[in-house]
Amino acid sequence: MSTQSISVPGTDATRSPLVEQLHQWVTTVDHKRLGLLYIFYALVFLVIGGVEATIMRIQLIRPLNNFVSPQVFNRMFTMHGTTMIFFVAMPLVFGFANYLLPLMIGARDMAFPRLNAFSFWMTAFGGLLLYFSFIGGDGLYGAGNAPDVGWFAYAPLTSQTFSRGHSTDFWTLSLLVSGIGSMGTATNIIATIVCLRCKGMALGKMPLFAWLNLTMGGLVILVVSPLTAAQVMLLVDRYLGGHFFDTQAGGSAVLWMHFFWIFGHPEVYVLVIPAFSFVSEIVPVFSRKAIFGYPIMVAATVGIGFISMSVWAHHMFTVGMTSSGNTFFVLSTMAIAVPTGIKIFNWLATMWGGQIHFRVPMLFCIAFLFQFLIAGLTGVMLAAAPFDWQLTASYFVVAHFHYVIVGAILFALFAAFYYWFPKMSGRMYNEKLGQLHFWLFLIGFHLTFDFMHIPGILGMPRRIYTYEPGRGWDIWNLIVTIGVVFQAAGVLAFVGNLLWCAFRGAIAGGDPWDAWTLEWSTSSPPPAYNFPRIPEVRSRRPLWDLKHPEDPDWHYE
C-alpha cells in the first residue's frame, strides 16, 4: 500500500500564533482533536487520582499511622474512585473511540461533530465541578469540603442529616453533568457505526473494534440513564423534601443500591469492552494472523452486553435479599464467565500458530490476558454468594476490581497508546523506554494487587483509615504500598515516552506495524478529512487484501 503524503494543516513551517492554536483546540469539532482532548484530559486526572491513591497507601503503610486524618482519608477514597471511573477510564475509552472509529470504518468524522464537542465539554466541566468541591464544598456549615460518601455513595449517608454542606451536591452534579456527556458520546458512537461505514463494509465486515464499541455505546445509553435518574432523585431528596432514600421518612436505602448498581456493574463492561476491542486489534497484528472466530467474538461481546444488565445485585449479596434472589444473581453472574471465557480462548487461538512480535503493545496485551484471566477467576469466587459474604467489602474485593480495572483495562489502554500513538503523533515511541515502562508497571502492579488479596482474606475491611497491630495485616499492607513506588515510576516512564513520541521519535509513516485496518491506509497523523478518497472494502482486513492480492480475505469470509 502506498502511503499518500498529504500536507496536514497546522504543520506548515509558518505556525499560527499560540492563542489562535488554543482557539482552534477549544472550538474544534474534529473527531481526532476531540479524541486527543479526551485522552489528554483523562491523563491529567489519572495523575490526580494516582496521587490520591498514594496518599491512602502512605496512610495504610503501617498500623495506627497518622499521615492523614480520617476525614481526609475518606475524601481521598471517594475522590479516587469517582475520578478514576468517571474522569479517567471513561474519557480514555471515549477518546480512543472518537479518534479511531471514523478512521477504522472509512468515515470523515463522527456522525454529529457538534454533539461530539458538546459531550466532551460536558465531561470536562463535570470533572472540574467535582474538584471545585475542594474550594466550594464547605457551604454554609463548615462541614468539610470534598465528598466523603464513597464512590457509590450509599443512602442515607448522602442525606442532609449525615452529609451537611455541599460536598455531596458537587459529587451529584458532577456525575449528572458528565453523564449527559457520556450519553451524547454514546449516541454519536452508535450513529457513526450504523450510518457512516464506507462502501462494502457490511456489519459483518467491520473491524471487531467497531462491534465492541457499538456494544459499549448501547450499554452506556442504557445504564447511565438510571444513574442520572438516581442523581436527580437524590437532589430532590436533599433540596425539595423528597423521601426516595430518606429512611427516617419511610424511604429505602436499598432502592439507591439498586439504582446505583444497575449502572455500576454494567459500567465495568462499558470500560472492559473497549479494552477487549484494543486487544482484538493488537493481538492479530503482532501475531501476524487474522482474529480467530470473528462471528463468535461478536456474539460473545453482544452476549456480555445483555447478560451484564442482569447481574447488578451481586454487589448486594449482604443486604438481606431472599435466598432465591441471591441464587438467581449467582447464576446470572456466573453465566458471564462463558462469553468472557470464549474471548480469552479466541485470543489464545489467534496467537496459536502465529509469529508473535514482542513489541511493547503486544507485551501489554499478553499481560492483559494473564491478568484478566485471574481477575475473571477471582470474580467467579465472588459470584459464589456465600464466599462473597466473607469477601465483599474486604480488601479482597478491592484487589479483584483493581485487577480488572488496572490489570486488564489500564494494561489494554497502555497497549492502545503504544499501538496508536504513532498514528496520532506521526512519530514512533521509544522501544527501550516502553519496555522499561512495561516491566516497572508489571512489577508494581503485581506487588500491589496480588498481595492486596491477602489482608481481605484475613478480615481487613475496605475504607478504613487505620487498623490495629496484631491482626496479621501489617506486612501485606507494607508490600502493597511498596508496589505503588514501582507503578509511579512506570507511569513516569510512560509520560516521558509520550513526550518522546510527540517531539523526538522517528517518523512513523502511515503504516508502521504492517497492519490491516483502514486507519493505517492514511498518513500519520491523518489529515483533517481523514481520507483523500473514501475507501471501499471487501473484507474485514482491507489492507491485507491490498498487500496480498494473491490470497485476499474475501475468498474465505
Add this chain to the structure above:
Amino acid sequence: MGASFIPVFLLAVPSLSPTNIFAPASTPAQSIFDLSLFVLEVTAAVFVVVFTLLAYAVVKFRKRKTADAREPAQVYGSSQLELAWTVVPVLIVVVLFLAAARVIASIQNAPKPDNAIEVTVIGHQFWWEFRYPSLKVVTANELHIPVSDPAHPTPTFLTLLSADTDHSFWVPRLAGKTDLIPNHPNSTWVDPHETGLFLGQCAQYCGTQHALMLLRVYVQPRDDFDRWVREQSLPAQITGPISEGEKIFERTACINCHAVAGTAANGRFGPDLTHLMSRDTIASGAASNTHANLRRWIQNPNTIKPGSKMPAMGLSDPELDAVTRYLETLR
C-alpha cells in the same frame, strides 16, 4: 507470582490473624469455608490449564530470528474448537452454581430452634448496641453469647437494625457479613463451636469513624454466660449517698445520650453504661477500659477516636476525676 489464589491454600492457619476467614469456628463460616475450598480448586484448575496454554503459545510461537518474511498460515476459526470452549465452561458454571445454591439455602433458610438465644443488634455511628429482649440485657460493643455444642446446638440468632446509616456485622471466624440498613431489618445466626474472643468490625462504610467501629464477641461456656446475663440484668449497684461524679454526670448533657439503669440517666443515643466496668474496652473497641483511657475519653473523645459523635463537655480537672470515679463504680 500473579496466581493470587494459590497462596490462599497456605492461609488456612488460624494463627495468621484473629479475623481469618479460613479459620472458621461456627457452622455458617464452616460451610462457607468448605464451599470456598471447592471453588478455589475449580478455579485453580482452570488457571493452570489456561496459563499453560498461554505460556506455551508465547514461547512456541514467538517470532524467531530465522523466520522468513512470509506471513504464517491464516486460520479464521474452528466451529468444533469454539463449541468445545463454550460447552466446557457452561458445565463448570452449572456445577459451581449448584454448589453455591446449596450453601445459600443451608445458611439463609436454617430453622431457628426454640432454645436459640435472640439478640437485637443496632448499628450506630460508630458503635454497636446489643439488646437481649427475652433476657432483659442491654449492652454495647462486646457481644456475649454461649458456646454451641454441635450435638446439642444453642445457636444465637441476631436481628440486625440500624439507627442511622448502613453498617455491616462481620465476625469473619463466625459468619459472613450481613448489613444493618435503616428501615430494613435483617437477620443472621452463629453457633460458635469453641469458647474465646472473636474479633470483627463494621464492614460497610458508615461515616468518619467507620474504621474504629470494632466488634468483639465473647463466646462463653453456658454457665459463665448465664452468670453474665444475671449480672447484666441488674440495675446499677450504687451504695451510699449520691457521689459528686454522679451529680455532674446527671447535670451535664451526658444523660441525653447515656443510660444508667436505676438512675435518672436514660438516654438512648449512646452506649448503655449501667455495667460499663464489666467491659474490656471503651469507644467501641478503640481503647482498653483503663482509668487513664476513660478519663482521656471523657475529656476529649477526639484524642482517641477523631470524628466520634460524643462531644467534649469541657469539664474541669476535678470534675473529670469525679465523673471518671463515678463511672468506675458502674460494675
